[in-house]
Amino acid sequence: MRILGRLLLLLMFAAMAAFLYQPLRSLFQVPPPVPAVAQQLDLTARSSTVYFLPEGDWLTFPVISQAARLRVLTHAGAAPGVEQEASLRYALEYELLDGDRRPLHGGRYIHESRIPQPLYKDGVPVSRNLYTDRDLAVAAGQSLNVQLDGLPQTAYVRLRLTPLVPPLENVAVRVYYEERMSESQASVAWERLSQPKRERLTQGVIYPPELLTPQERLNLLERQWQPVGPLGTNPDQGVLFSLQGAEPFIDPDRMPRSPGLYAGPDRLGVLPIETAGNYRIQFKPLFDDGLASELELRHVTEQFEEPRQEVVTPSGEPLSIEQSLSPGLLVVTPNQPGMLDIWPVAKSGESSLPEPRFLRAWVVQPALPVHFQILPGEDVSTSLRLDLRAHGDGEPLAAEKTIQAEYRLLDAQGRAVDTGRLEASVVPSMIDRVADTQPVADLSEPASFYLRLPSEAVRLEVTSRQRLLANTYTRPYDLPHRTRVPVDYYAWRGDDPGQPSWFILQPPEARARTPDVGARAEPSADKEPSTLTQLDTSLVLHIQSRPPERNPELLAGRYQWEAFDPQLAARGARILVPLGGEEQLRARGLPSYFQPLEQGIQTVEIAAPGVTRSLEPQLVYLREESTPFSLRLRIDGKTVRHELIGRRGEISLPPVTPGQHEVALDASTSGTWLMNYRYPDDAGYLRRMAFRLDEAPLRYFVDKRKDDQLVGARFYSLGEAGSASTVRVRIIPDALKDGPMREWTHLERLYRITPPTEEAGVGHVLDRQRERLSLGQPILIDLGTDIADGPVTVEFSLQSGAPGYVVFHEVLPGQHLRTRGFREEKD
Numbered sequence: 001m002r003i004l005g006r007l008l009l010l011l012m013f014a015a016m017a018a019f020l021y022q023p024l025r026s027l028f029q030v031p032p033p034v035p036a037v038a039q040q041l042d043l044t045a046r047s048s049t050v051y052f053l054p055e056g057d058w059l060t061f062p063v064i065s066q067a068a069r070l071r072v073l074t075h076a077g078a079a080p081g082v083e084q085e086a087s088l089r090y091a092l093e094y095e096l097l098d099g100d101r102r103p104l105h106g107g108r109y110i111h112e113s114r115i116p117q118p119l120y121k122d123g124v125p126v127s128r129n130l131y132t133d134r135d136l137a138v139a140a141g142q143s144l145n146v147q148l149d150g151l152p153q154t155a156y157v158r159l160r161l162t163p164l165v166p167p168l169e170n171v172a173v174r175v176y177y178e179e180r181m182s183e184s185q186a187s188v189a190w191e192r193l194s195q196p197k198r199e200r201l202t203q204g205v206i207y208p209p210e211l212l213t214p215q216e217r218l219n220l221l222e223r224q225w226q227p228v229g230p231l232g233t234n235p236d237q238g239v240l241f242s243l244q245g246a247e248p249f250i251d252p253d254r255m256p257r258s259p260g261l262y263a264g265p266d267r268l269g270v271l272p273i274e275t276a277g278n279y280r281i282q283f284k285p286l287f288d289d290g291l292a293s294e295l296e297l298r299h300v301t302e303q304f305e306e307p308r309q310e311v312v313t314p315s316g317e318p319l320s321i322e323q324s325l326s327p328g329l330l331v332v333t334p335n336q337p338g339m340l341d342i343w344p345v346a347k348s349g350e351s352s353l354p355e356p357r358f359l360r361a362w363v364v365q366p367a368l369p370v371h372f373q374i375l376p377g378e379d380v381s382t383s384l385r386l387d388l389r390a391h392g393d394g395e396p397l398a399a400e401k402t403i404q405a406e407y408r409l410l411d412a413q414g415r416a417v418d419t420g421r422l423e424a425s426v427v428p429s430m431i432d433r434v435a436d437t438q439p440v441a442d443l444s445e446p447a448s449f450y451l452r453l454p455s456e457a458v459r460l461e462v463t464s465r466q467r468l469l470a471n472t473y474t475r476p477y478d479l480p481h482r483t484r485v486p487v488d489y490y491a492w493r494g495d496d497p498g499q500p501s502w503f504i505l506q507p508p509e510a511r512a513r514t515p516d517v518g519a520r521a522e523p524s525a526d527k528e529p530s531t532l533t534q535l536d537t538s539l540v541l542h543i544q545s546r547p548p549e550r551n552p553e554l555l556a557g558r559y560q561w562e563a564f565d566p567q568l569a570a571r572g573a574r575i576l577v578p579l580g581g582e583e584q585l586r587a588r589g590l591p592s593y594f595q596p597l598e599q600g601i602q603t604v605e606i607a608a609p610g611v612t613r614s615l616e617p618q619l620v621y622l623r624e625e626s627t628p629f630s631l632r633l634r635i636d637g638k639t640v641r642h643e644l645i646g647r648r649g650e651i652s653l654p655p656v657t658p659g660q661h662e663v664a665l666d667a668s669t670s671g672t673w674l675m676n677y678r679y680p681d682d683a684g685y686l687r688r689m690a691f692r693l694d695e696a697p698l699r700y701f702v703d704k705r706k707d708d709q710l711v712g713a714r715f716y717s718l719g720e721a722g723s724a725s726t727v728r729v730r731i732i733p734d735a736l737k738d739g740p741m742r743e744w745t746h747l748e749r750l751y752r753i754t755p756p757t758e759e760a761g762v763g764h765v766l767d768r769q770r771e772r773l774s775l776g777q778p779i780l781i782d783l784g785t786d787i788a789d790g791p792v793t794v795e796f797s798l799q800s801g802a803p804g805y806v807v808f809h810e811v812l813p814g815q816h817l818r819t820r821g822f823r824e825e826k827d
Contacts, residue, residue, distance in 0.1 A: 035132050035241055041121040043245040050075065050172035051229070052236040058095075058158040059173070060231045063148070067177040070157055071225060072144040074174075075129060075240060076113055077136035079167040084115045088139050090164060090171055094146070097156040104151050108162075113139040119246035126246050131238055136169060138240070149412040156231075172240060176225040186221040187214065260284065260339030261353055262438040268430045269332040269340040270544040272354055273325045278345040279352070281330075282320040285338040286439070293319050294335045300547045301328035302490060304554075307547075328490075329547050337439055358435060359541045361389065361469035364405065368537070369463040372472040372505045374453065381477035384451045385502050385744065386462065389469040390426050391539070392442030397428045403447060405464040407740075409457040417454045420740050424449075435542040443469070443541065450744040450786065452477065452736075469539060473502035480728070481746035485715075485753040485777045501746070553813035559586070560812040563689060566698040570691045575716060575805055576620060576648075576674075577763035577775055579684040594620055594674035594685040601664045606656055606677050614655035615677055620687070622764060623647050623671040634664040647769050687766070690716060690805035693727070697797035700808050704733070704783050704792045710811040711783060711794070714776030715753050719802025721760035726799040727751045729781065735788040743784030750799065753777045765805070773805060 038045040053059055053074075063070065076088045095106040115137050118125035129138040148154050161171055181189060193201070198209040201220055212220075229235075260282070263269030273279070283293055292313065299308045314321040322345060323330075332340055342352050362370045374382070390401050402425050409418040424447035434443055453474075462470050481501055483489075553559055565572075579593065587609045597604070597619075608615055619633065621644070628645045638654050653675070665673060674685055691698055693715070702711055717725050729749040755774035765771035783792060796806055 035130060035243070037124075037126055038241070038243055041124060041126065041246070043121060043126065043243050045241045045243055047239050047241050048174060049227075049229075050174055050238055050240045052238065053092075053159055053161045053171045053173050054236075055161045055163050058160045059235065060097075060156050060158040061175045061228050062231060063096075063154050063157055064177045064179075064226075064228065066152075068148055068180070069178040070146040070148065071176045071178070072146070072157075072159065072173060073176070074111060074142050074144070075172045076111075076139040076142075076168055077131075077134070077170045077172065078115065078139065079169060080135050080137055082115060082137050082167045084117065086114065086167065088113050088115070088168055090168060091162040092144065092171075093160050093162065094144070095158050096146070096148075096151060096154045097158065098153045099155040101156065104154060109144055111142040111144075113142050116140045119243065121246035126243055129240055129242050131240060134238065147412060150414075172238065175228050175230075177228055179224045179226045181218070181221050181224070183214065183218050186218045189221055190217050259351075260341040262337070262433070263332055263334050263340050264337035264439065265333065265335060266428065266430065266441045267337075267433060267438065268544075269334070270431065270547065271330040271332060271340070271342050271352070272545060273328055273330055274352075275344075276326045277324070278322055279325050279342055280320050280322050280345055280348070281314070281332070282318055282341040283314050283334060283338050284318055284341075285334075285336055287337065289336075291336050293338070295321070296333040296335075297323070298331040298333075298547075299325065299328055300331065301326055302486075304550070306550075307331075329545065331547050354545075357543050359471065359543050360538050361471050361541055362538050363391070363467065364388075364462050364464045364470050365467040366465050369461050370470050370537075372460045372462075374458055374460055374474065374505070381455070382453045383475050383477050383744070384453050384460065385473040385475075386422070386449045386451070386460070387446040387471040387473075388422065388424070388449070388462075389429075389446050390444035391434075391467050391469050392440070393467055394437060394440060394442055396441045397444055400425055400427055401444060402426075403444070403464075403466060403468060405462055405466075405468060405470075407463075408461040409451075409454065410459040410461060411456040412458050417457055418451075422447075422449050422740055424742070431546055432541055432543045435540040438542060446471075447742075448744075449740045449742065451740055469541075472505045474505060475502050478748060480748040480750045482750045482752070483780075485751050485779065486756075487754075489778070489780070551813050554811070558814055561586075561589070561809060562812075563807055563809045564700045564702065566691055566700050566808070569696070570698055572689055572691045573765050573767040573805065574650075574687060575690045575763055575765050575773060576622075576685050576687050577716065577773070579680050579686045580682065580775070585679060589686075590677050590679070592676065592687045593678065593680045594676045594687060595678040595680045596683050597663065597665050597673040597675050599665050599667060599673075601662065604661050604663045604675065604678065606658050606661060607679050608658040608677060611658055614657050616655050617653045617675055617677045619651045619653055620674040620676075620685075620766070621649055621651070621667075621671050622674070623669060625669070626769065627669075629667060629669040631668070632666045636661050648764055648766055650766060688807050690807045692803065693796055693798050693806045694803035695798070697795050698806055698808070700794045700796075702783070702792045702794055702810065704787060704789050706789055709783070710813070711781050711809070712811070713779040713781065713796070713806055713808040715751070715779055715804050715806055716763060716773040716776045717753060717755050717760070717802050717804040718771060718773050719755075719760070719804070721757040722754070723760075723802045724752055724754040725801035725804060727753060727779065728797045728799045729779065730793075730795040730797075731781070731783070731787075732793040732795065733787045734790050734792070737786050737788055741784070741786040743782075743786055745782060745784040745787050749781075751779050753779075753801075776807065 035045055037043070051059060072092075072094070074092065076090055078088055089110065089112045092109045092111060093106070094109065096104045098104055116128050116139070118127055120126065127138065129141075131138070146157065157175070159173060164171070190198075202209045202212065261269050261271075281295065283295060285293055294311055294313055296311050297309065301307070312321050312323075330342075334340075343350050344352060364370050374384070386407065388403055388405055390397055390403050402423065405422045407420055407422060408416045411417050426444035426447050428441045429443050429445045432443055434440070460472060576594070585593070590607055606615065606617065621631070623629075624647065626645065626647050628643065631642045631644055631651075633640050633653065635654055635656060640654060642651055644651075667673070676687070715725065715727055717723070719725060727750070729751065731745060731747045733747075755777055759775040761772040762775060763773040765773060781794065794808065796808070
């Protein structure tokens with residue numbers, strides 16, 4: 001009996017050893033050596049365990065409970081020596097199973113890849129991915145994301161290949177699930193990370209890992225992709241090495257022909273000028289066809305005036321010309337294609353060209369839609385902006401083109417929650433170009449469409465019967481739009497960029513590679529979809545700053561200006577500020593324009609176009625002291641005398657008619673003396689009625705109309721030089737329009753206003769003896785077509801910083817008949 005028991009125990013140990021042999025063998029196996037080329041060239045080799053998919057049988061992976069998404073990464077292996085441009089296509093079948101291994105959802109997915117260009121180190125080509133124990137050419141990785149929100153009972157995912165076609169020899173797979181950590185879990189996980197892993201995780205952070213806050217650590221660790229291995233005792237597996245530390249391959253055919261900025265008759269060169277000085281502009285024509293080079297220069301500055309424009313002829317070898325420029329944007333239009341460069345004369349050879357700005361746009365064309373993933377907005381409402389451009393694909397666009405597209409917003413189950421049609425008329429862009437084909441005008445200006453997203457929308461699909469390029473942006477609906485005044489109004493200041501208005505969505509990893517559970521049925525085997533790589537489905541655009549557009553009616557002084565009054569409880573005061581940059585001179589503004597008078601006798605021109613009756617001008621005095629003084633003023637022999645007191649004040653003068661008059665001024669003290677109804681020069685002043693903004697908000701009511709109505713404000717800070725004020729502006733409309741809109745109004749805004757040092761304290765509050773204020777800083781407010789016409793409330797409040805005065809107004813460009821209303825009282 002004892003012998004029988006020992007035999008049974010021995011058999012049990014033997015069976016257990018046989019069952020555990022392969023797992024224990026793989027556990028104690030020595031990992032494959034690092035590739036020799038990595039050691040020879042001092043490269044970093046990152047290893048990943050991969051599993052090779054069988055062509056007929058299923059390879060099953062468990063799904064961790066509560067996982068919201070799975071990511072399946074595959075790498076095709078081909079015979080050595082396969083051409084890099086050869087298309088490597090393979091079909092991947094997948095099924096989602098429940099805990100009893102019953103199918104819940106399945107599909108067939110087509111991947112297409114290529115062998116990537118090699119890296120280079122010390123002139124030696126190096127494969128990006130390789131095995132040390134297999135002689136294979138490894139293709140670029142392909143990704144398949146599977147959403148599990150619609151099927152929480154998913155317990156397994158299984159994968160298999162359809163038979164491979166040469167030159168393909170195998171396909172390696174890695175499966176990851178999305179792990180979401182709580183704050184406490186993230187804190188523990190952070191402590192367990194090694195220092196190299198922390199540094200790698202925080203590569204995008206400007207300060208070291210030790211300075212991260214708990215919230216920043218949570219942001220980095222909250223969503224992590226964790227690997228999962230297949231079921232079974234001995235799956236076919238290997239180690240894939242990814243090499244880093246070498247330079248990517250650069251196609252010389254895609255390099256610029258010469259350094260500089262491409263410009264031509266149909267492509268403007270926009271050159272920011274940050275500081276005033278003498279600059280040398282260089283132009284190198286692309287073609288030597290005997291045509292004399294000419295450059296049309298348009299200089300846009302901060303001054304609200306018509307930009308200076310001239311045509312110059314560069315000379316010398318290479319062609320160049322010297323120009324004296326002030327801060328602004330220099331827009332250059334050559335008469336032939338060529339490359340521009342610019343540098344300060346004092347720093348010869350140090351190019352002042354801005355860093356190139358690039359934007360990747362995604363191709364939409366017949367039978368090839370584009371999908372953008374959207375974070376669901378259960379807690380925060382989300383807004384979306386879709387930019388569409390016409391693309392000629394190497395052929396110049398027509399002078400005007402109508403683009404059309406359709407969109408669908410899908411929920412987590414793939415059901416459409418909103419659909420619509422988009423249409424716009426676009427023109428070829430004179431600013432932007434496809435980076436690889438800048439001489440070809442095959443790109444249009446963007447047409448923007450705006451949507452308020454349903455909370456259940458998680459994906460956007462865009463389709464079109466035309467070839468278009470698409471970019472998508474989102475922003476939380478209640479996120480205040482931030483503007484730094486005046487920095488953000490001028491693209492040439494060279495300051496660090498502020499908070500963007502819209503946040504670009506992460507581009508899709510590949511075209512149509514995210515099959516959502518419950519989405520439309522997969523195509524049949526005899527109609528396989530055309531799949532492309534990322535390089536085929538997107539284009540890189542070279543973009544530039546856009547010169548500000550200025551209404552010619554406003555530049556000519558042809559407009560109607562009207563100030564609004566806030567609620568009755570607001571505290572108003574008359575302010576007087578230097579005129580420079582406030583507005584264009586116009587006849588209707590003459591009562592508010594003040595020009596200095598000198599002590600003694602002088603000839604004064606009283607201006608009032610179209611007026612023949614007598615006017616009653618006013619005299620404003622500004623002094624440093626508040627002691628009493630006497631003043632005598634004689635106009636055409638009529639004398640008025642005043643005994644006055646205070647630092648500033650206002651006096652009504654005898655009636656005069658428009659025209660020239662002899663004025664004699666005699667005062668017992670020094671000061672500044674200003675008289676209105678005179679066209680001012682650089683020493684002139686402007687008087688306005690303004691309202692104080694401090695603890696109490698200011699609330700204005702606007703009648704929004706369909707004409708070219710412009711509304712805005714100026715904030716006159718009472719703070720000292722360099723002090724900032726943050727003003728919150730809330731726009732409260734009666735109604736918002738539904739559906740896709742061509743314009744968007746930010747209903748909540750924050751303006752951080754910092755007057756330049758030279759503009760602080762140059763203005764006066766006439767009704768307060770001691771208050772000095774800065775020049776008015778513009779608060780630009782747009783009321784877009786997304787707001788229904790009718791009453792709109794605009795509220796100003798001081799968020800922080802120095803108080804000040806606000807003038808809120810509307811401007812109607814063009815000639816307008818001024819009307820006055822009155823009420824007829826009944827007897």
